[in-house]
Amino acid sequence: MQEFDLIQHFFTRSTLAQARDDILLGIGDDCALLQVPAGQALAVSMDASLAGVHFMAEADPYAIGWRALAVNLSDLAAMSAEPAWFTLGLSLPHTDTPWLEAFCQGMADLASAQGISLVGGDTTRGPLSISIQVHGFVNPQTAWKRSKAQVGDLIYVTGPLGDAAGGLCLEMAQTTIEHAAQLGFEGQDALRRAYLLPYPHIEAARILRPYVHAAIDISDGFLADLGHLLTASGCGARIDLSSLPISSALQDLLGDEAALGAALAGGDDYQLCISLPRAQAQVACEACEAAGIPLLPIGEVIETLGIFDQYHQPLPTLGYNHFNAASIQQKRLAAAISRQRV
Helix, strand or coil: CCHHHHHHHHHCCCCCCCCCCCEEECECECCCEECCCCCCEEEEEEEEEEECCCECCCCCHHHHHHHHHHHHHHHHHHCCCEEEEEEEEEEECCCCHHHHHHHHHHHHHHHHHHCCEEEEEEEEECCCEEEEEEEEEECCCCCCEHHHCCCCCEEEECCCCCHHHHHHHHHHHHHHCCCHHHHHHHHHHHHHHHHHCCCCCHHHHHHHCCCCCEEEECCCCHHHHHHHHHHHHCCEEEECHHHCCCCHHHHHHHCHHHHHHHHHHCCCCCCEEEEECHHHHHHHHHHHHHCCCCCEEEEEEECCCEEEECCCCECCCCCCCCCCCCCHHHHHHHHHCCCCCC
């Protein structure tokens, strides 16, 4: 199949290249023509995913497509931006029609759910890799930033930490983990879905938009990403480790100690980590509760630089380093999970 036939067949489907009033010209020309609403800033983010580093080449192509878009949408959520458009750069070793059908369906299902439209991109032959750039709208006066946390703010996350690392364990080494079978289908499925099919917290960002001081999405690991937020804000944090939301499925799989390690440094959770002024915390929590969205308190912002536990002991900012990991095995298992029960 030639490149333009491939684009026409797979990437112009209505659920992927959705019609929007702000798309003046979409796929099919040298450029897309796009209209940013008056009074809005354009939020732009890009992530590259390489097979064997960010995902396993043999993974379900539906999940690969979903996940590639989800991790980019999570960046828009971290700025409280509304998704609008995205572009896709796709390198493939060969044309595989069933693989492409599933890949595009996964991406299209999430794109349709979030109202974001594919407006262009490029395809080429080469090692399997995916680059996506997302575009969203945000009021420049209220856009969330990493740099706005204030001493006394309370720190919250939007859901469990470490489940994605547990899911990766199951995907990579399920036959060597003693207690995997004890989880049952539901426990294993929940962990796998956390890794393979993360859901970006766009709706939580909409609800929390008026209240948040600072935010970041958890991609490289909770401690690492919280560390980025605190460095940008020039302050520190005290975290109550006993309050970290760790699922029973993860504890059953890894044991308490390793589950805590996965929650702190596993990464790929794509939860939002936010700082809220104390005066707004209750109303923000009530708004999330009314919408059925978790918002879980885990600590507070303090003046002393660094991250400390509830006993004032320093915590290392462990996490994924893009230039210090040669494989997906090193990326998560070596950095995050100090000890598996095997």
